[in-house]
Amino acid sequence: MNEFTLWDIVRNLLYAVPWTLLLSAIAFAGGGFVALILLVIGLGSNKPVRVAVKLYVELFQSTPLLMQLFLVYFGLPLLGIDVSAWLAAGSCLTLYSSAFLTDIWRGSVEAIPKGQWEGSSSLGLHYLAQLRLVILPQATRMAIPPTVGFLVQLVKSTALASIVGYHELTKTAQILTNATFQPFVIFGAVALLYFLICYPLTRWSRGLEKQLARQY
């Protein structure tokens, strides 16, 4: 049997880091795209649509991510779609992050004083132009710090993808533990790697928040 040195463990864990980052990036980009659409239709004047968007957000925030993963992983095959761990984790985390980002961004838009809507409307701008030219540029400044903060939550959430068999950092740690019987070292190192990814984001988010507070 091969002996695993500490360097072997660390090296294998480092190989897994890009997969955690990639899954986070896909979920963030996909989620951001879906959230933007939901934001635009959810702020419109159509009441049933507004309520539907609110329910969508509430549903994802009030059920465990693990259940959402299982439903996608076991549910899609019933519709005849073959689900790989990639597809399940990617699509599920995309929907999950879209719900949270919709919530964060809607909060920023709602913090814009009503006069901005009324003023731009009196200039003859229609809904989409109001959003694009007046509201969103102002709301974006407010939305950036909590969005970066959510990124931390998203990176941590990708650890659950290990349960449906997606090979990222946590899954690799479990495999390594089974091979080496050194759970203390391995899970300690994994926690440290997550920390090295997340802590700079936390600091960045906090810095942006302070910057914003000074401007107002």
Add this chain to the structure above:
Amino acid sequence: MGYEFDFGALLQYLGFFLEGTAVTLGLTAVASLVGTGIGVAGAAAVGSKRPWLRKFVAAYVELIRNTPFIVQMFFFFFGLPSLGVRLSALAAAALAMTINLGAYAIEIIRAGLEGIAPGQGEAALSLGLGPLPIFGLVVLPQALANVYPALVGQITITMLESAVVSQIAVVDLTHVADFIQSRNFRSFETYLVVTVIYLLLAIGLRRLLAFAGRGLFAGRVK
């Protein structure tokens, strides 16, 4: 489409669902009570004059908040035995949830303490109260009332995140679902039902805690 949904097949497992729900709620209750206690103690320590204590609390909060809960739980359950600390799955789950919630509670309660005007403490001091009664009777109740909604939100998140404890074989609601779907092969129906149970638990927990808060803080909770 050849698949027919059959939710009736789940009825015979009602007892399992109830047991799983009880375990999930029990773990959440322990984590909430002890975690809030850690939150109060930690938030008080942030304002202490001892730099090593402040640094220790800050390190604890940052370490927990910037690592995934599942990794923390694996560390407690699989890692601690290497140090000679052997925990049952249930104890490891309770410990991980408590330590996790404690870190978030410190942040929340610290923000609440910062929001209390210094005049409150000064007024209490001028009435002859000592440092402990000033904190416990004057400053802390107001701070807790202000941040209570955030605390309730965090407790709900802890309850939802506890689904992960099924991975170390704690027989919670999710573990019950895993077990049932391995017997009847109706994975989609089983997980859908359990998801709805979690949803109802989350809504119910928020309502219950909001109700309790109105009693605890006598109309001070906004």
